[in-house]
Amino acid sequence: MSISDVRIAPLTNEPSVNNNQKDNSDTCNHDAAIKALQAQFGGKLSTNLTVREQHGHTMTWLTNQPPDAVLTAQNKHDVAQAVAICNQYKMPVIAFGVGSSLEGQLNAPYGGLCIDMHELDAIVQVNNEDLTVTVQPGVTREQLNHYLRDTGLFFPIDPGANASIGGMVATRASGTNAVRYGTMKDVVLALEVVTASGDIIRTGTRAKKSAAGYDLTRLMIGSEGTLGIVTEVTLKLFGINECIGSGLCHFPTIEDACQAVMLTIQMCLPIARIELLDALQVKACNQYANLDLVETPTLFVEFHGTEAGVCEQAQTFTDIIEEFGGTDFVWDTNEAERKRLWQARHNAYHASSALRPEAKALSTDACVPISRLAECVSATAKDIEDAGMIGPIVGHVGDGNFHVLLLVDTDNPEEVAKAEDIIGRLAIRAIEMDGTCTGEHGIGQGKQKYMQQEHGNALGMMQAIKSALDPNNILNPGKIWP
Incomplete structure (x- = not known):
């Protein structure tokens, strides 16, 4: 299948079910299950609509699909007892951490029980x-890192x-x-x-x-x-390393920046972080964090090691980027400056969203072999430009992974169609480059349509494993499988 041939299924709020996936809503008695759960857990269980909606949310534009009840587990035995009850009544179970997943993993398309794990927050043992x-x-x-400091x-x-x-x-x-x-x-x-x-x-x-x-x-x-x-x-x-140095540099084009990344990796430079921000993402960070960075494709980098080793890595990196027009490379070992730099990078989602506050943010990612990174990122940037959309690009490009944050008016069918086309083209392009439709966001509900092309016959083995380990299909049903 080529990119030009792919047909993108519309994003939908309805769960997708195939012959290999049971529709739990037809086979379980939710009322009886909830009564059994209430008898077991009392005040730990909530059926309050507001609480349920808080646990049915997703950081995508997929509609909130709340569970029937939320259990605040206090130990592993609560979890085990709750799952056993749900299995008896064939009611779905969804585990909830802090709610930061991006592809609808926490939605409850068939209702069921959400188990909130936030009170299981003990650091058991450090060796x-x-x-x-x-x-x-x-x-x-x-x-965890605060505890380990x-x-x-x-x-x-x-x-x-x-x-x-x-x-x-x-x-x-x-x-x-x-x-x-x-x-x-x-x-x-x-x-x-x-x-x-x-x-x-x-x-x-x-x-x-x-x-x-x-x-x-x-x-x-x-x-x-x-x-x-x-x-x-x-x-x-x-x-923790003896010395940590962080810095940034600018490039004329995204392709130049990606080529510099590729050579950095090929030369086995033991770089700890190397992040790409396109010009629009830099602009967003400037506005959000009151920075004054040059608004051009930029690499954020970090080196770990001894003081001498960090200096050597930085010099080697300087030599590399000069081959691709990289300029203004400055780096520092000052911890406060390093934290300021990386905080701006970590705020990329919120910074990008602020470019168009009235729109909804749709974050998608892909990952390709490092040798295809420049080609994939450049083609995706062109797709966004040709569609006239706002979509900053940022990525962990040292391992070929990058993200696009599309800002979409979901009440405008034309914009929705353009966004779907960009996402679909990126996913298919990455797969055809021997990459993956998602490097770290996961499949959830949002990327099920690409599983068959990426995995082929192996998808049947995955479904067989699921059926063997979860014959009643209670564990987070409606996710991963197309």
Whole structure:
């Protein structure tokens, strides 16, 4: 299938069900399930509409689809008992962290029970010698690093939002540090998981590797709550570097910036962060954060290591960018300046949204091999320009991942159609470049239509795993599968 041939299905508020997916609304008794849950949990369970809508929201333009009830779990046994009851009555269960997912993963298209995990926020054990930590799923990444601040260790996965660790496991999150430290699949050692039957299992140990049996840990990571609900996570930690240097540089075009990134990676420069902001995104950051950056394609970079090592990395990077017209490269090891710089990057979503406050923001992402990055980003930028849309581009380009934030008047059918076309063309283009339709946002409800093209016959195996582990299809139904 070529880009010109693809037909983009309209974004819809109705759940999509195929023959491999049961429609739970026809097979379960929600009223009886809720009565059983009320008897078990009392005041921990809420059926208040406002609370339900707060837990049925999504950071996309998909319509809010609230659950029938919300349980505030206080321990893993609450989770296990609730799932067992729901399984008995064939009622859907959706786990909720802090609500920062972007593709409708938290919506309840068939109603059901939302289990709010925010009170499971204990840091269970830090093992300094082994560089590991075990946490409950409601712990957020900022909370964890604040707790670790005096240990000399840190947790590197940084998706921007202050996401919960459980949610980051569910969506296989990554972020600005991924080029050096990897994604969640690289730093999770073991999980404790509640299965669809309400059993509690462990998927690994604190050992750094294992050759014993199937890798159930990696199976759960990125499953978006469709195979189990995480109640404990054991993570790798890393030592805080002696020296950290951050800086930025400007380029004439997006393609020049991407070519500089590609050469940086190919030369094996151990760069920790390398982020691309297009001219419009820089303008948005200037306005939002009162900065005075040159409004042209810009790379934000960060180097980790010894003082001598950071200086050497910065000099090598200077030599690289000069080949592609990079200018005004300045870097500093000052912590306050570094935090100011990266805070502007992390506020990119809010900064972009402020460019057109009356519109809704639709954030989408894709990831391609680094050798195809310049081509993919440039073609996407041209699509946005040709459509006359506002869509800043920002990305963790060191691993070929970038994001587009389209600002859309959802009451204007012409704008909606243009946005759908841009998203569809990007997804198909990335897949045809041997990439993926999503590097870190996940599938949820929003990108189901691309799963068949990306995975082919392997999709049937995924669905077989789902059916085997969740025969009643209660775990976050209506997600991932087209």
